[in-house]
Amino acid sequence: MKxxxxxxxxxxxxxxxxxxxxxxxxxxxxxRIVSKGHVSPASGWYDQAKNEWxxxxxxxxxxxxENESEVRLKAGSYLDIAAHKKHRVSWTxxxxxxxxxxxxxx
Amino acid sequence: MKxxxxxxxxxxxxxxxxxxxxxxxxxxxxxRIVSKGHVSPASGWYDQAKNEWxxxxxxxxxxxxENESEVRLKAGSYLDIAAHKKHRVSWTxxxxxxxxxxxxxx
Numbered sequence: 001m002k003x004x005x006x007x008x009x010x011x012x013x014x015x016x017x018x019x020x021x022x023x024x025x026x027x028x029x030x031x032r033i034v035s036k037g038h039v040s041p042a043s044g045w046y047d048q049a050k051n052e053w054x055x056x057x058x059x060x061x062x063x064x065x066e067n068e069s070e071v072r073l074k075a076g077s078y079l080d081i082a083a084h085k086k087h088r089v090s091w092t093x094x095x096x097x098x099x100x101x102x103x104x105x106x
Numbered sequence: 107m108k109x110x111x112x113x114x115x116x117x118x119x120x121x122x123x124x125x126x127x128x129x130x131x132x133x134x135x136x137x138r139i140v141s142k143g144h145v146s147p148a149s150g151w152y153d154q155a156k157n158e159w160x161x162x163x164x165x166x167x168x169x170x171x172e173n174e175s176e177v178r179l180k181a182g183s184y185l186d187i188a189a190h191k192k193h194r195v196s197w198t199x200x201x202x203x204x205x206x207x208x209x210x211x212x
Contacts, residue, residue, distance in 0.1 A: 002177070003177055003179055003183040006183075022159075023159050025211065027212065028209075028211060053128075053136060055112055055207070057163065068107055076111040076113035077109040079107065079109045101161070101207075103129075103136065105134060106131075
């Protein structure tokens with residue numbers, strides 16, 4: 001039995017946001033996401049079929065919700081985003097890697 | 107929409123290990139666990155009906171597995187423990203709070 005580390009193995013090239021599936025089964029999926037200044041496409045909102053429980057483990061980010069104020073997340077902040085709750089990542093820290101852990105569930 | 111923080115609101119009295127359900131549905135459950143020197147009861151092994159994906163976010167711990175060597179976990183270490191895989195927490199740091207995030211899933 002061997003453990004991995006959520007803070008290690010960050011790719012040097014972060015031209016694109018890094019998304020890595022850590023665990024997946026029929027009901028749910030755990031992802032590690034590494035952002036560095038990345039934001040959601042300006043063209044629209046995320047409208048996801050599954051719920052998403054998300055925690056920021058390092059760095060800082062802002063999530064905006066349709067018709068609502070935005071939420072600033074720093075290390076340790078967690079949030080439960082219901083399916084079809086329209087949102088977008090409107091800012092992530094451009095100077096350090098922001099590491100997210102996301103649990104997508106039905 | 108408001109976020110909470112996984113590193114805050116730690117109870118001052120940690121005579122017992124602190125276990126808090128952050129999210130629960132029919133398929134899975136996300137818990138925050140805070141240990142400070144706590145270990146599993148010496149009397150036996152955990153033999154869980156569900157799988158458990160666990161990550162240490164702060165502190166340090168050792169998990170022992172039946173018939174296997176032990177695994178040392180520090181901040182960021184994660185591990186997927188299959189259902190019925192017999193294990194116990196054999197050590198947690200007595201000087202700082204060890205904060206775990208555990209996802210129990212079927």
